Every structure is written in structure tokens, then in C-alpha cells.
Amino acid sequence: MKKTYVTFGQGHFHNIMGQIFNPNTVAVIPCSDKDEGRALAFAIFGPKFSCEYHEEEFKQEHMQYFPEGQIIINEGKIIDANKVLREKECQKSQSK
16 A cells, blocks of 8 residues: 655644644555545545645655654544545535
């Protein structure tokens, strides 16, 4: 399983199941490829994030800028991101 890393800007705060995502954290989204990772980032956070990087683009040495560390999504602890994506796709198809 590959990973997409999501960073947040100064006005981007999310509370998902009690877990806080903010400019000091990096969300890690397991995914099958870059396109799925990007789609899941938008499905989970909407447009309120700064950047998303597929695993080969993200440099671990940049973690020094994110003092609260990485938060892994889709382990059943935070959120089932694939379920969120499926629900949003279903809502889109029903609204057409």
C-alpha cells in the first residue's frame, strides 16, 4: 500500500473523531496510487488543506516543520477514508 501525505495551512483545522489535524501535523493516507490519494484527501478534508504529496514526493526530513507529527488515517482509529470517498461518490451520482 502506498501513502499520500497531506499538510495544512494556517487556517486549516479539522477535528475528525477527536483527532486534531492542523498546520503542525501531517495526515498520512494509505492509497493504491497518487490519484486515489488525492481524491481521498479531498473527500476527507474538502479544499481545506495546503498540499498533498505522494510518497515518492514527500521528504521525511521536512517532518522537522511538523512538531505534532504524522497522523495515519484509515486504520479504523481515525476514519475509514475509503468509506468517505464511496459515500461522496454515491451522493454525487444521486444528485445528477
